[in-house]
């Protein structure tokens with residue numbers, strides 16, 4: 001049987017008023033694949049992620065999720081279909097506890113079902129376990145990022161979208177983020193990762209897309225892109 005794509009985006013264009021943020025780009029994520037998007041500021045990476053999550057409306061193009069057209073569906077509907085986002089800047093609820101934040105991620109599930117998901121999330125992020133009754137605002141930035149991942153995983157997504165999860169984190173937590181991405185992916189969740197940290201992203205990803213303003217200029221395996229001379233020069237500090 002032909003392997004079905006988890007996500008297929010064809011000829012996507014997005015405008016903000018008169019500004020064209022994305023010009024006819026195509027990309028895909030296979031079942032169980034970890035795919036990254038890297039590129040300069042303002043290139044449209046977050047816009048691509050938001051279009052998939054139903055947070056911005058495309059001008060044109062097709063967005064297929066497990067073969068079905070999902071363009072125009074409400075973000076909450078997409079969560080129910082198995083999509084979850086770890087938003088830029090984490091956006092955990094500071095005055096709520098860790099547990100309450102996790103429960104927010106389960107809003108589309110029936111009462112009582114969330115206990116089991118909470119157990120699974122706390123098993124994946126043991127540092128949150130001891131802090132589960134603590135207000136999220138008292139967590140370190142790295143721990144808040146773990147919580148943002150945990151909250152997204154509460155809906156048991158098949159596709160996880162993550163926007164710059166490493167930004168602002170110490171090297172210690174960047175390393176944990178990269179380990180957790182791999183672990184989440186190994187458990188069967190496809191991941192579309194937008195990153196500033198090109199090296200980390202390409203190291204964990206099966207495949208990557210390189211953006212330039214509004215377009216995708218290159219695509220390749222994570223390893224292939226890490227070894228590419230131009231990518232090394234522009235994104236990896238020439239090393």
Ligand SMILES: Nc1ncnc2c1ncn2[C@@H]1O[C@H](COP(=O)(O)OP(=O)(O)OP(=O)(O)O)[C@@H](O)[C@H]1O
Pocket residue numbers: 016019021039040041042043044045046047048
């Ligand atoms: N809500 C908005 N209204 C108007 N313009 C926007 C909006 N969001 C993004 N843009 C513009 O669209 C373009 C693409 O932005 P986007 O945030 O997708 O880029 P990015 O690749 O994620 O950049 P960064 O690396 O800085 O996060 C930029 O020119 C940006 O200024």
Ligand SMILES: [Mg+2]
Pocket residue numbers: 045046047088
């Ligand atoms: Mg962005």
